[in-house]
Amino acid sequence: MNLKFNFKYYELSLLILIFIFVFIIRLPFVNEPSLNIDESIYLYIAKDIIDGGVPYKTSFDHKGPALFFLLVPVVFLFGNSILAVRIFTTLYLILTLLFIYLIAKKIFKNRFALFPPLIYGLFFNIGYYEGLSSNGEIFMMLPVVIALYLVVLQKTSDKYRIIYLIFAGALTSIAVLIKASAFFSLIIIPLYIFFLQFSFNKSTILKKLIDLMLYAAGNAIVLIMFLIYFLYTKSLNDFIFSFFTVNSEYIKYTSFMEGINNFYYFMIDAVITDFITLPAVLSLILLFFLKSDTDEIKNFKIALIVLTVSSFVGVYWGRTMYAHYYLQMGLPFSFLITLCIYQIIVFIKIDKIKDNINGYIPLIVAVMIVLNLLLNIKHFKSMFDRNIKTDEIYKVSSYIKEHSQKDDRIFVLGGEPIIYFLSDRKAGIKYFCWIHHSSRFFPVLHKSAYEPFPEIKPKYIVYENSYLDIEPFYNLLMNEYKIEIQIGNSILFVNF
Numbered sequence: 001m002n003l004k005f006n007f008k009y010y011e012l013s014l015l016i017l018i019f020i021f022v023f024i025i026r027l028p029f030v031n032e033p034s035l036n037i038d039e040s041i042y043l044y045i046a047k048d049i050i051d052g053g054v055p056y057k058t059s060f061d062h063k064g065p066a067l068f069f070l071l072v073p074v075v076f077l078f079g080n081s082i083l084a085v086r087i088f089t090t091l092y093l094i095l096t097l098l099f100i101y102l103i104a105k106k107i108f109k110n111r112f113a114l115f116p117p118l119i120y121g122l123f124f125n126i127g128y129y130e131g132l133s134s135n136g137e138i139f140m141m142l143p144v145v146i147a148l149y150l151v152v153l154q155k156t157s158d159k160y161r162i163i164y165l166i167f168a169g170a171l172t173s174i175a176v177l178i179k180a181s182a183f184f185s186l187i188i189i190p191l192y193i194f195f196l197q198f199s200f201n202k203s204t205i206l207k208k209l210i211d212l213m214l215y216a217a218g219n220a221i222v223l224i225m226f227l228i229y230f231l232y233t234k235s236l237n238d239f240i241f242s243f244f245t246v247n248s249e250y251i252k253y254t255s256f257m258e259g260i261n262n263f264y265y266f267m268i269d270a271v272i273t274d275f276i277t278l279p280a281v282l283s284l285i286l287l288f289f290l291k292s293d294t295d296e297i298k299n300f301k302i303a304l305i306v307l308t309v310s311s312f313v314g315v316y317w318g319r320t321m322y323a324h325y326y327l328q329m330g331l332p333f334s335f336l337i338t339l340c341i342y343q344i345i346v347f348i349k350i351d352k353i354k355d356n357i358n359g360y361i362p363l364i365v366a367v368m369i370v371l372n373l374l375l376n377i378k379h380f381k382s383m384f385d386r387n388i389k390t391d392e393i394y395k396v397s398s399y400i401k402e403h404s405q406k407d408d409r410i411f412v413l414g415g416e417p418i419i420y421f422l423s424d425r426k427a428g429i430k431y432f433c434w435i436h437h438s439s440r441f442f443p444v445l446h447k448s449a450y451e452p453f454p455e456i457k458p459k460y461i462v463y464e465n466s467y468l469d470i471e472p473f474y475n476l477l478m479n480e481y482k483i484e485i486q487i488g489n490s491i492l493f494v495n496f
Contacts, residue, residue, distance in 0.1 A: 011111050015101060018114065019094045022121040026132055030086040033393045033418045035133035036324065038063075040418035041433055042134070043085065046071035047421060056242040057235035060430050060445075062250060063136055064177035064243060065226060070139055080421050089134040092142060097121050099145045100334065106152050107300055112342050119276060119334035123327070126274050130324040136179035137327035143175040144185045145331065151189050154211075165193075165211055169218020177226065180247060184314030185328060188307045190215065249444040251319060259319030266321045280333035283340035284308055290343040297343070304339060308332040392488035396462060397422035399487060404459050411453075413473060414464035414490070428456040437472070457495055464490035 034040055041061050045068040048059040055065050071085070078084035097117035104113035124131035124138060131138065147168040154164035172189065175182035193215060194208045230236040254262070270277040287305065292298035311332050315325045393416055400410055400423040409428030412419045417433045420426065431449035435441050442449075450472045461473070461481060481493035 011114065014111070014114055015117070018118050018121060019097060022094060022097065022125065023090055025125050026086070026090045029132050030083050031390070032086070033082050033390055033422060034416055036130050036135050037415055037417065037433070037435065038136065038324075039085075039134040040416065040421065042067055042071055042136075043075065043421045044417060044432060046075045047080075047424075048426070050076050051426075054233045054235045054238075056238035057233065058430060059432060060242060060436055062242050062246040063179055065229075065239065066174050066177035067136055067139055067179065070178065071134075080424055082418075082422070085134055089138060093121070093124055093138055096138075096142045096145050099142070099149050100331070103145070103149050103152055104335070104338065107296070108338065108342055112338055115338040115341070116334040119337055120330045123274070123276050123330040123333060126276075128273050128323055129326050131327050131330075133324070135324050135327075137324055140175045140178040140182040141185070141328075141331060143171040143178070144182055147171040147175065147186065147189060151192060151215075161211075162214055165214035166218040166221070169215040169220075170222045171218075172215075173219045173222035177222070180243070181314040181317050181325070181328060184310045184317065185307065185331065187310045188303055191306060192303050246442065246444060250442065251317065253441075253443065254319035256319075259316060259321070262319060262321040263316045266323075266326070270326060276333055276337070277329075280329070280336045283336040286340050287336070287343070290340070292343070293346050297339075301339065304332060304335050308336060392490060393418060394422065395487050396464075396490045396492070399485065399492065400425060400460055400462075408460075409456055409458035410460040410462065411456075411458045412462045412464075414462060416462075416464060419462055428458060429453060459495050460484075461493040462490055463493065464488075 029035065042063070045053075045055055045059045045061060049055065049068060049072050053059055055061075055068050061068075074084055074088045097120060100120050101113055101117045104116045107113075108115075123129070150164040150168040150171070154161040154168075157164065168189065172186050175186060190212060193211045227236070230239045267277075271281070284305070287301055292301055308329075311328050314328050315321075318325050397419050400419070404410070404423075404425060406424070408425060410420070410423065410425045411427050411429070411432070413434055415434070420432065426432070429452050431437060431445060436445055437449040438446070453473075454476060457480065461477065463477075477493055480495060482496055484492050484494040486492070
């Protein structure tokens with residue numbers, strides 16, 4: 001009885017241990033106010049929505065609207081709690097791991113299904129790629145993974161096929177409306193439905209077309225819902241400008257060849273920096289030479305190669321190659337390594353390993369966890385060294401909150417817009433983050449971003465980065481503001 005119980009819950013226990021490890025490794029950073037400037041922008045817009053604002057109309061960013069609405073419940077329930085945001089993000093990641101595991105269970109035997117969630121979880125804890133932050137990549141991948149799972153599930157479930165495909169389509173739109181680069185991770189779904197799901201004949205071609213229409217219908221439902229919202233709030237033009245025009249200008253700012261060069265050098269660094277990229281790339285090469293033991297594995301291999309290539313395109317798409325773009329490779333990498341190991345064991349018929357893989361799994365898990373910790377020591381140390389900066393951000397935010405009224409406006413002239421969120425104060429202008437005013441990042445906004453600023457005259461201007469271009473603010477600061485206090489490297493100018 002006891003042996004049966006142990007066998008039945010062995011895999012579940014290991015999966016839970018993986019979840020616990022992922023949760024624990026992120027705990028030291030739960031109070032870190034700013035791991036990435038982008039997350040600060042998302043939180044500001046989420047708060048603005050709660051206060052009656054409209055994305056793109058009253059507060060600007062070029063990411064998708066679903067990302068901001070995703071954070072609204074957390075901000076609404078817990079206010080300006082960084083702890084709540086960090087825990088929510090970690091639980092969100094763990095939910096993604098669960099669905100990755102469920103996909104893997106449909107493909108692999110002998111507990112191999114544990115490897116993809118483990119590898120994915122470790123990949124998102126590599127400090128260099130900023131996976132600890134609440135950024136677009138971590139949020140877009142859950143709807144991507146669930147959509148993939150539903151498409152795999154509908155193949156063997158005629159009863160719920162229509163529901164699964166419609167929901168997969170809806171999740172596809174949500175993922176793209178979180179961050180547009182999710183599109184490249186989702187290209188595989190229509191390709192899988194039409195080319196890999198069934199053999200071709202008259203009846204199956206019709207079925208494939210119907211399935212694609214159901215999938216498209218799910219996409220359309222979400223898109224129409226957001227379209228109605230933007231029409232109702234009279235912000236459709238703002239959305240089109242921000243999500244399409246600004247994104248296209250942002251991409252064009254870096255030339256195609258410069259993007260290729262950035263991508264090349266980033267990949268060299270990635271091979272050196274982490275312990276997942278090199279095995280994944282080698283696995284991709286080996287898969288072209290390893291024979292598949294079943295048609296299901298063969299089709300999955302084809303789908304995985306397509307997913308890998310399209311995900312690489314998604315990483316390159318931004319061209320500037322910020323490290324967090326690379327997180328999009330977590331999904332294909334986790335399955336590439338697992339499939340390669342699985343096929344090698346099957347191909348060379350190592351029966352002893354194949355039959356006793358359950359016993360090796362804890363050892364493999366332990367080795368990968370230790371490697372993750374060793375390779376992240378430098379990053380973890382640098383994060384702990386930020387404690388001085390963390391204290392400064394909290395002190396500045398607290399000072400502003402204590403010395404201003406709820407309706408007072410502030411402007412953060414620097415790289416820490418999280419100060420808005422922590423102080424519970426708004427900028428009073430649409431382009432509230434200094435980066436939106438930058439000719440380097442958003443030349444299309446550079447002039448218009450400043451126009452309403454002199455009229456708002458925020459009570460406090462926080463200046464905390466000496467490398468910023470403050471020329472447009474210079475006359476305003478000199479003529480209408482004075483220094484009230486300096487906290488660390490942050491100078492607070494007050495309007496007089």
